[in-house]
Amino acid sequence: xxxxxxVRAKAxxxxxxxxxxxxTPAGIKNKALLAMAEALLAxxxxxxxxxxxxxxxxxxxxxxxxxxxxxxxxPERIAGMAEGLQQVAxxxxxxxxxxxxxxxxxxxxxxxxxxPLGVIGIIYEARPNVTADAIGLCLKxxxxxxxxxxxxxxxxxxxxxxxLTEAAEAAGIPQGAIxxxxxxxxxxxxALIKMNEFVDVxxxxxxxxxxxxVVQNATVPVIETGSGVCHTYVDAAADCDMARKxxxxxxxxxxxxxxxxxxxxxxxxxxxxxxxxxxxxYFKAGVQIFGCPExxxxxxxxxxxxxxxxxxxxxxxxxxxxxxxxxxxALAHIAKYSTKHSECIVTEDYNAARKFQDCxxxxxxxxxxxxxxxxxxxxxxxxxxxxxxxxxxxxxxxxLPELTSYKYLITGSGQIRG
Amino acid sequence: xxxxxxVRAKAxxxxxxxxxxxxTPAGIKNKALLAMAEALLAxxxxxxxxxxxxxxxxxxxxxxxxxxxxxxxxPERIAGMAEGLQQVAxxxxxxxxxxxxxxxxxxxxxxxxxxPLGVIGIIYEARPNVTADAIGLCLKxxxxxxxxxxxxxxxxxxxxxxxLTEAAEAAGIPQGAIxxxxxxxxxxxxALIKMNEFVDVxxxxxxxxxxxxVVQNATVPVIETGSGVCHTYVDAAADCDMARKxxxxxxxxxxxxxxxxxxxxxxxxxxxxxxxxxxxxYFKAGVQIFGCPExxxxxxxxxxxxxxxxxxxxxxxxxxxxxxxxxxxALAHIAKYSTKHSECIVTEDYNAARKFQDCxxxxxxxxxxxxxxxxxxxxxxxxxxxxxxxxxxxxxxxxLPELTSYKYLITGSGQIRG
Numbered sequence: 001x002x003x004x005x006x007v008r009a010k011a012x013x014x015x016x017x018x019x020x021x022x023x024t025p026a027g028i029k030n031k032a033l034l035a036m037a038e039a040l041l042a043x044x045x046x047x048x049x050x051x052x053x054x055x056x057x058x059x060x061x062x063x064x065x066x067x068x069x070x071x072x073x074x075p076e077r078i079a080g081m082a083e084g085l086q087q088v089a090x091x092x093x094x095x096x097x098x099x100x101x102x103x104x105x106x107x108x109x110x111x112x113x114x115x116p117l118g119v120i121g122i123i124y125e126a127r128p129n130v131t132a133d134a135i136g137l138c139l140k141x142x143x144x145x146x147x148x149x150x151x152x153x154x155x156x157x158x159x160x161x162x163x164l165t166e167a168a169e170a171a172g173i174p175q176g177a178i179x180x181x182x183x184x185x186x187x188x189x190x191a192l193i194k195m196n197e198f199v200d201v202x203x204x205x206x207x208x209x210x211x212x213x214v215v216q217n218a219t220v221p222v223i224e225t226g227s228g229v230c231h232t233y234v235d236a237a238a239d240c241d242m243a244r245k246x247x248x249x250x251x252x253x254x255x256x257x258x259x260x261x262x263x264x265x266x267x268x269x270x271x272x273x274x275x276x277x278x279x280x281x282y283f284k285a286g287v288q289i290f291g292c293p294e295x296x297x298x299x300x301x302x303x304x305x306x307x308x309x310x311x312x313x314x315x316x317x318x319x320x321x322x323x324x325x326x327x328x329x330a331l332a333h334i335a336k337y338s339t340k341h342s343e344c345i346v347t348e349d350y351n352a353a354r355k356f357q358d359c360x361x362x363x364x365x366x367x368x369x370x371x372x373x374x375x376x377x378x379x380x381x382x383x384x385x386x387x388x389x390x391x392x393x394x395x396x397x398x399x400l401p402e403l404t405s406y407k408y409l410i411t412g413s414g415q416i417r418g
Numbered sequence: 419x420x421x422x423x424x425v426r427a428k429a430x431x432x433x434x435x436x437x438x439x440x441x442t443p444a445g446i447k448n449k450a451l452l453a454m455a456e457a458l459l460a461x462x463x464x465x466x467x468x469x470x471x472x473x474x475x476x477x478x479x480x481x482x483x484x485x486x487x488x489x490x491x492x493p494e495r496i497a498g499m500a501e502g503l504q505q506v507a508x509x510x511x512x513x514x515x516x517x518x519x520x521x522x523x524x525x526x527x528x529x530x531x532x533x534p535l536g537v538i539g540i541i542y543e544a545r546p547n548v549t550a551d552a553i554g555l556c557l558k559x560x561x562x563x564x565x566x567x568x569x570x571x572x573x574x575x576x577x578x579x580x581x582l583t584e585a586a587e588a589a590g591i592p593q594g595a596i597x598x599x600x601x602x603x604x605x606x607x608x609a610l611i612k613m614n615e616f617v618d619v620x621x622x623x624x625x626x627x628x629x630x631x632v633v634q635n636a637t638v639p640v641i642e643t644g645s646g647v648c649h650t651y652v653d654a655a656a657d658c659d660m661a662r663k664x665x666x667x668x669x670x671x672x673x674x675x676x677x678x679x680x681x682x683x684x685x686x687x688x689x690x691x692x693x694x695x696x697x698x699x700y701f702k703a704g705v706q707i708f709g710c711p712e713x714x715x716x717x718x719x720x721x722x723x724x725x726x727x728x729x730x731x732x733x734x735x736x737x738x739x740x741x742x743x744x745x746x747x748a749l750a751h752i753a754k755y756s757t758k759h760s761e762c763i764v765t766e767d768y769n770a771a772r773k774f775q776d777c778x779x780x781x782x783x784x785x786x787x788x789x790x791x792x793x794x795x796x797x798x799x800x801x802x803x804x805x806x807x808x809x810x811x812x813x814x815x816x817x818l819p820e821l822t823s824y825k826y827l828i829t830g831s832g833q834i835r836g
Contacts, residue, residue, distance in 0.1 A: 117809050254835075363826060380520060393810045407783060408783070416788045
């Protein structure tokens with residue numbers, strides 16, 4: 001069987017299962033999610049054994065230590081995956097949720113009701129916990145799922161997907177609803193993202209390279225996720241203590257995630273008061289600073305920023321810093337370099353806050369809070385499948401309702417159009 | 419300037435205008451829409467003169483009479499376009515509409531608010547009224563628009579777009595918000611659908627060929643519209659008189675539109691009672707029938723249906739007819755051939771109605787009413803930009819809210835993540 005035929009067969013099987021899963025009641029889905037969580041715990045040894053193979057290959061291939069850490073599964077991490085499934089089971093089922101409706105003058109009754117998207121393709125890298133998270137969220141929202149994980153995590157993903165599939169089907173999830181592509185051939189990605197006949201949406205989760213390749217080549221609708229060049233703008237009217245706390249948190253608390261700050265913009269009128277202590281705090285925390293010439297004047301440890309720096313998602317303890325003449329320069333900089341994820345202004349000025357929130361085009365626009373809050377759990381939405389940085393369909397954290405479409409149900413008594 | 423550079427320049431200008439248009443208040447947008455309507459009426463002669471050039475070329479090129487009719491502009495049709503703009507002015511502005519929100523435990527206040535998509539690319543064929551409709555809907559929803567019309571209507575579209583742009587800008591719409599691609603080079607389409615930097619979504623309006631080409635080649639997100647292989651299923655428990663009225667209306671009232679019926683499915687137990695009179699009514703109305711062998715037994719005028727017929731959107735007075743053994747065969751047929759637009763069951767059986775609405779995967783699923791009602795105006799949504807047949811973002815009629823995205827506005831008092 002060719003790679004294309006292999007992917008097609010899996011996608012078609014998912015499509016067939018999706019029709020049944022769409023009408024599977026929440027009770028069965030929840031029972032299945034709990035059984036899947038139990039199965040993960042019961043078979044933790046088996047999963048860790050599979051993970052050991054990936055870990056050994058990773059070491060032999062000289063994988064970076066931070067990447068190895070992402071790949072590693074421990075009993076605690078498996079327990080975390082199980083807990084995630086239990087949390088998804090506890091969330092309300094979005095399917096069947098009535099989100100609108102009316103009775104027309106001619107007596108037709110219209111109900112707008114949430115339905116699953118159908119088949120969701122997930123293309124992801126490295127972390128094996130995505131396998132469990134994605135399966136849980138897709139099943140709960142009534143969607144079949146086709147998973148294509150990274151080759152580094154193949155054995156771990158296969159084990160997790162296998163355990164979950166067996167438990168899900170035993171609990172009444174339609175056979176075929178979980179499809180795992182068990183080949184490392186890159187052509188499987190190309191096939192999956194062009195499988196319009198059977199796949200309704202593709203969500204890439206991973207680095208900028210993966211996401212760009214999917215967007216450039218997919219014919220199936222794509223939801224872009226997770227690319228975050230996030231800014232914090234310290235306004236002239238900022239409370240400097242608050243600004244330092246927010247800017248420190250946004251950069252340092254967890255620099256590897258997409259809602260961490262990559263560039264700090266500082267109004268020139270507040271720079272003298274704000275900057276020295278701020279830079280000191282960053283350097284003490286091991287942050288490397290790349291600054292504009294004005295920033296460099298504050299501290300000799302500041303390295304010069306290049307044009308490329310402003311557009312870079314570092315994902316580590318590096319930070320670009322620019323001093324701006326006014327809020328308009330900050331807005332223009334953000335409009336040019338933002339990936340439309342999360343942006344923040346720190347200010348006590350009502351009009352500056354209002355202008356910033358009006359004018360910044362991003363999924364989440366903050367006044368006086370760390371960008372680190374852009375997250376499904378923090379927003380009270382429950383587990384998320386990713387954070388959309390595009391404007392179509394869903395923007396920002398995507399949880400269960402964001403994995404649905406809707407349809408109009410119309411009931412009449414013989415109405416015809418005149 | 420190359421074709422790519424030309425399209426890029428227009429898309430970039432639209433992108434710049436979009437940032438201003440996003441914060442242009444409804445009052446200015448509405449004033450502009452009314453001024454645009456007046457300008458159309460005031461310059462009707464100029465527009466008709468331009469249209470005459472297209473009409474003359476169409477005649478010389480031997481364009482089909484029905485296509486010529488779609489292309490033709492008359493004072494009445496221009497008045498209709500003006501009325502459409504006035505109606506859009508009267509609709510509520512979706513921008514700024516608060517669609518969710520909450521206060522988190524840590525005191526962060528989150529507001530989910532509608533924002534424009536940004537820049538919408540419209541690629542369309544033939545009818546010049548689309549130019550006015552699309553401009554009106556995009557501007558009202560705060561979006562800049564890049565229009566690429568068909569070459570047959572170039573002079574008409576240029577005139578309409580020119581009149582509207584002048585009136586819009588005079589009334590305060592940001593310069594550049596309306597972009598019309600005034601070259602017939604097909605490469606402009608290719609450039610527009612790959613302009614991810616400046617274009618947020620592309621909506622193709624036209625035949626299946628155009629839509630397929632856009633979906634296959636776009637890297638910009640696409641909303642598929644308007645392809646409609648719609649079915650009416652006459653159930654065993656149908657009221658035959660009602661079924662005949664609905665099926666006749668769905669096929670005959672306006673066969674050229676996407677919500678007209680293309681295939682009628684009839685339960686075998688009701689065929690004897692239902693079919694003879696139904697076929698007679700169709701033949702009297704000039705409908706050609708392509709039927710399964712069982713259907714052919716009812717009337718010698720029924721021609722044999724091919725596999726291709728079941729998948730064809732005729733768009734005229736042709737109809738495919740199949741007799742099915744039960745509702746499951748009807749559902750399977752619909753699942754195989756439906757374009758997920760509008761589907762109908764005629765029945766008095768509660769369980770059949772419920773099953774049909776649960777199981778059919780389409781934008782609009784009817785019980786006992788003509789599929790012809792799937793339409794933004796009929797649904798009470800106001801003017802529509804098209805009917806989405808995909809599941810991402812918007813499904814079914816797309817009016818003003820469907821031309822928006824949203825963003826989360828978060829206000830805090832110094833919250834940082836622990």
